[in-house]
Each structure stands twice: as structure tokens, then as C-alpha cells.
Amino acid sequence: MTGNTNKNTGSHPFIELKDLSKHFGDFVAVDTVNLQIGRGELFSILGASGCGKTTLLRMMAGFETPTSGRIFIDGVDVTDQAPYQRPVNMMFQSYAIFPHMTVEKNVAYGLEKDRVSKGEIKTRVSEILELVQLTRFSKRKPNQLSGGERQRVALARALVKRPKVLLLDEPLAALDKKLREHTQFELMNIQDELGITFVVVTHDQEEAMILSSRIAVMEKGRFEQVGTPKEVYEYPDNRFVADFIGTINMFEGTVETAGDGSISVASDEAGAPLTGLTDRIMENGVKVCIAVRPEKIFISQHEPENQEDTCLPGVVEDLGYFGNLSLYRIRLDSGKIVQVSAQNRRRSAERFLEWDDRVFISWPPRSAIVLTE
Amino acid sequence: MNRKTSRFVLSVLAFGYAFLYIPLASVIVYSFNDSRLATVWGGFSTRWYGELLRNEQVLDAAFLSLRIAVTTATFATIFGTMAGMALSRFGGFRGRTLFAGMIISPLVMPEVITGLSLLLLFISLQQLIGWPAHRGFTTITIAHTTFAMAYVTVIIQSRLSGMDQSLEEAAMDLGGRPLRVVFDITLPLIAPAMVAGWLLAFTLSLDDLVIATFVSGPGGSTLPMLIFSKVKLGVTPDINALATLIILFVSISVIVAWYAMRRMQRQTEKNMQTAAK
Ligand SMILES: Nc1ncnc2c1ncn2[C@@H]1O[C@H](COP(=O)(O)OP(=O)(O)OP(=O)(O)O)[C@@H](O)[C@H]1O
Ligand SMILES: [Mg+2]
Numbered sequence: 239m240t241g242n243t244n245k246n247t248g249s250h251p252f253i254e255l256k257d258l259s260k261h262f263g264d265f266v267a268v269d270t271v272n273l274q275i276g277r278g279e280l281f282s283i284l285g286a287s288g289c290g291k292t293t294l295l296r297m298m299a300g301f302e303t304p305t306s307g308r309i310f311i312d313g314v315d316v317t318d319q320a321p322y323q324r325p326v327n328m329m330f331q332s333y334a335i336f337p338h339m340t341v342e343k344n345v346a347y348g349l350e351k352d353r354v355s356k357g358e359i360k361t362r363v364s365e366i367l368e369l370v371q372l373t374r375f376s377k378r379k380p381n382q383l384s385g386g387e388r389q390r391v392a393l394a395r396a397l398v399k400r401p402k403v404l405l406l407d408e409p410l411a412a413l414d415k416k417l418r419e420h421t422q423f424e425l426m427n428i429q430d431e432l433g434i435t436f437v438v439v440t441h442d443q444e445e446a447m448i449l450s451s452r453i454a455v456m457e458k459g460r461f462e463q464v465g466t467p468k469e470v471y472e473y474p475d476n477r478f479v480a481d482f483i484g485t486i487n488m489f490e491g492t493v494e495t496a497g498d499g500s501i502s503v504a505s506d507e508a509g510a511p512l513t514g515l516t517d518r519i520m521e522n523g524v525k526v527c528i529a530v531r532p533e534k535i536f537i538s539q540h541e542p543e544n545q546e547d548t549c550l551p552g553v554v555e556d557l558g559y560f561g562n563l564s565l566y567r568i569r570l571d572s573g574k575i576v577q578v579s580a581q582n583r584r585r586s587a588e589r590f591l592e593w594d595d596r597v598f599i600s601w602p603p604r605s606a607i608v609l610t611e
Numbered sequence: 612m613n614r615k616t617s618r619f620v621l622s623v624l625a626f627g628y629a630f631l632y633i634p635l636a637s638v639i640v641y642s643f644n645d646s647r648l649a650t651v652w653g654g655f656s657t658r659w660y661g662e663l664l665r666n667e668q669v670l671d672a673a674f675l676s677l678r679i680a681v682t683t684a685t686f687a688t689i690f691g692t693m694a695g696m697a698l699s700r701f702g703g704f705r706g707r708t709l710f711a712g713m714i715i716s717p718l719v720m721p722e723v724i725t726g727l728s729l730l731l732l733f734i735s736l737q738q739l740i741g742w743p744a745h746r747g748f749t750t751i752t753i754a755h756t757t758f759a760m761a762y763v764t765v766i767i768q769s770r771l772s773g774m775d776q777s778l779e780e781a782a783m784d785l786g787g788r789p790l791r792v793v794f795d796i797t798l799p800l801i802a803p804a805m806v807a808g809w810l811l812a813f814t815l816s817l818d819d820l821v822i823a824t825f826v827s828g829p830g831g832s833t834l835p836m837l838i839f840s841k842v843k844l845g846v847t848p849d850i851n852a853l854a855t856l857i858i859l860f861v862s863i864s865v866i867v868a869w870y871a872m873r874r875m876q877r878q879t880e881k882n883m884q885t886a887a888k
Pocket of ligand 2: 291293
């Protein structure tokens, strides 16, 4: 795992999951998860459908009893506390707005249960409705609201109690692209303003990248990697994470020579030795994978002069023009297809690449990611 | 569909409806018959309705039936709602299947068996603990509650299974204790189903002849029992008048129940749309 570089992490973690597991009969939905989240973080759990994200969140909220393991929030073991005792509020995947209550009543519900005085309820509800820009709709019933408005009611209802932790299960999944982008920033602003720790579940990696201070990539009930968006993207721990986040080209091979923090890998797929940088001690003959992101690859019709860089010849199989950006699919001599994306900075002497052009793709050793798992 | 079959279908339909409603219509028409003979038309009159209102026996029976029906409906709704919640909200508790089966079984049990077994229960209870001292209102109400509750349970359970469970979880998450959540969220949302269940239990109890006959004692005649015993001595016009009143009463209940059900269905659809958006 990558070291935690988050600025907000204090002396002790704010949320701590210790060896948390959940089994449904024989099926393991969450498998010995260990996690520490700092105060005020916006932490995302990212994973494919059915990997156990909701189950993990429901254990934190108290709706599922862990099969084993403990949950600590602000130093208190809450594993055996009922949902209504935990300093945690959840925003449900389905929003779960009470259909028989007005917007105002929905938001006030949590405060009423806490026996907050009438006057204070009034001010706090109107404050939070102001924050999510719903003041105009306070007297409406939920079925008179649009999807985005309903989502904001759910957010206001969870925020008004000023919980220590807010859990959000796919908060933006039901919104269209434009509204989603708008709401992402709203969410970040609100989180900044109130300083509440957010744990967001999502299967939209772009959303996770934009929103989060850190991301956990989850697969089959386990965490594959936890780190900042940059760490997860630039330095994936293993093949799964590299493949799951963004697009990547992978070359399977075996270590030929190793030493001095750099290795040379023989790969049939590449057809030429590949160089990669790694701190790990590697034996010759070990199976590794060299992975390169499409935007780290240079493409040119002339062989580059720099001898350090890895350089492979190929043919343009397919290309897509996206205005500022072009995407190429290059077929190497081995038959392997490599994806390359390049900024369209036209240099005067050069012409645009066309189908079936012979090209050279190259990248410096530091752009290559060495994966062993 | 060609013309021939459509005519055939239409006549079958007409025949079916005639079979169902002509007897009812004739009862209503003859209730306004001035003649003492039930089958001879002697001019229009409302005298039998007046006579009915002066007949102590009929009034007593009607009053008893109503009291039983109201009490039954109320208890059946309370217990049925509790059973429905247990079945659809408490997950797989131990003995759940047995519990579900036992609650639903009065729906399929022949009434004669239900009546007989309850009668035996009441008799042995009386011998053991001296209660119930005599059979009548109490015993009939208990008997009716046991079977009417099964119907209410089914209605409530189907309503709850169509309702998003995260609503209750959300309320609990916001600090509502489980019992509070039931009153704040669950009950308001299933209220139309409870109204429908109450009305169904009410009509079931008002209708019942077989079970009531088994578990009632001397002097405890419900309206159906009274009508049945009177008819054995020949159909009199005042029975027609009584039947007309009952038809009116039941029709109103059914319409109200249907309306409540429709509202509940609309609400469910609306909630689903809300969730889907
Ligand atoms: N009550 C349950 N009983 C049995 N299996 C369950 C139960 N709840 C969840 N599961 C299983 O656990 C796995 C994880 O479910 P979970 O809801 O956590 O997935 P998720 O990561 O939230 O997926 P999605 O992105 O589709 O919401 C799934 O395979 C699911 O079938
Ligand atoms: Mg989920």
C-alpha cells in the first residue's frame, strides 16, 4: 500500500476499520478490510458493481452486523451501536425521502428525534435549505420535485444533524451528466464549508478522481489499493488497479537484467526490450508487466534519437480525431495493439498521421510502470 | 375476432351478469312490494322497512352483528398489521415459515373445521378456567378475528414488500428508535392498506354464517343467523327489506375499500417512480 500523504490525517485516524468482514452465508461480500480515514477527508470507495461497496457502507452506518472485525469512529468502538446511536448519517442510493412529509419536515426529522428545541430546528432547517438552494421548495412534497432537487433534499436531511461522518452511496448516480458535474462541485464546497468527513461510494472513476482526497479501489470485497487520486493513477500497485483506473497498455514479459533501480524486460508482445524503473529488488527471469498510459507515449514518423527511451515501430491501425486530442491504435509487428493519445500540436513541417502510416512510438523509462502482481 | 364469436362472448357475459344480479335486483324490487306474499306484486310500498325497524329481534341481531364486525375489524387490523410487519421486516427469524403458514392457513381451511375447532376450544376453556361463561359476542368476535386477521396480514404484507425498506433505515439513521420509526414512517405509509384491511375484515365478519353458528350460544344470534333461521320458515317480505339494506351497506363498504386500495396503489407507483428517477 502507498503511504498516506493526506494533510488532514491527525494523530489518530478519525475512522478506523479493523479486519472488517461480512459474509452472507458462504458468500464473502467484504473480506478483511483495514482502513484509516482522517478527519475532514473526502474519501471515495471505487469499484465495479457487486464488489461490496454498499455492504461496507451499511456496516459503517450500522445496518449490517459485521461477521468479524471492529469499526472505530473518533476513537470510539461503534461496532455494537445501533444506527440511531452512531454519529454517522447516510445518504441512500435511492435517496429514501419520506414521501408523506414536505421537504421541510423531511429535513427537520432528524433534529426532532434529537429533541432539539423548536426555534433551533427552524433556524437550522432554513440554514441548510439555503445551503442546498431549496428554500423555495420547503413546503413541497417529494413527488413534486425533480431528481436533482430530491437528491439535494436527501443531502440536506443528512447534513442538518451535523454528523461527524457522512456516508454517501452513489450520491450522483441518478443525475444527468451536466447536473452531476455541477453537484460534484457543490458537494466539495459543502464539504469544505462544514468540515464533515465524507465517505463516498461510487463506480464512476472520473467522479472519484475529481472529488476525493483519497480513493480506495475495491474488488471482490477487498481493497486493491488505497491512495490519492494521483497515486492510484500514476503508481498503481497491481494489474487490476492499473487496468481499472483509466486506460493503459500492458506488456507481459520476464526480467532480463536488473540492477541500479532499473530493469530490462524481454517481452514478445513488444518485440524489443523494455526498460522500467523500480526500487524493488528483482531476480532475473521473474514475470513482470510493463504498463504505459496512452498519454505518456510519443508518436512520430521518424525514429527518435534519444537512446534511453523505449522505441517500438508500428503501423497506424485506427485513429480518432477529437479536436484538441487524437487517439491512435498502433499495431506493433508482434500484432499487439497499443493505444496512444496525443495533443494536436501541429508543427509546420509535419503532416497529420493517416491510416497505415509507419510510425515509431516511444516513451522514457520513468513513464513505464512496473507491475509484479 | 369475428362477429359470430363476439356475439357469443357477449351473450355469455350477459348471461353471467344476469345470473349474478337478477336475484339481487329481484330482492330489492320485492322489498318494496306491498303484498304479504313474497312472490306476488301488490303495489309499491315501504311498509316492510317500517316494520323492520319495529322488529326487536331483527334490530338486536343487526346491532350484535355490527358490534362484532367493528370489534373484529379493529382487532384483526391491529394483529394483522403486526403479523405483516413481522413477516416482511424482521428477515429470516427462526420458525418464520411455520409462522407464515399458520397465519395464512385460515384462508384455505374449510369454515366448518375452523368453527368446530374453535367451539371445542371454547368448551374446554370453559371447563378448565370457567371462561368464556357463555357463548355469544366474545366468542364470535374471537373466532372472526382469527380468520379475518389472515386476510389483513396478506394485504399489509404485500403493501410492505412494495415499499422501499431504506425509508425506515433512513429514519433510524436520523436518530429514530425502531418503535418511533414504525409510528413516524411505516404506519402512515401503510395507512391506506390498513383501511382496506379493516373494511375487508368488517365485511367478512358481517357476512359470516358458518363459524358464527358454531361458536354462538343461546340468545346470541347474528344477522346472517337470524335471516337463515327465518328463511327456513318461508321467505317474508321484511327479509327482502333487510337484505336490501345489507346490500346497500356492503356496496358502500366495498366502494370505500376499493377507493382506499386505488389510492394505495397510486402511492406505490408514485414512490416507485420517485425511486427510479
Ligand atoms: N442481504 C444479502 N444477502 C446475500 N447477499 C448479499 C446481500 N446483500 C448484498 N449481497 C451480495 O453482496 C455483494 C456485494 O453487494 P453490494 O450491494 O455491497 O455491492 P455494491 O458494490 O454496492 O454494488 P453496486 O455498485 O451494484 O451497488 C453482491 O454480490 C450481493 O449480491
Ligand atoms: Mg451499491
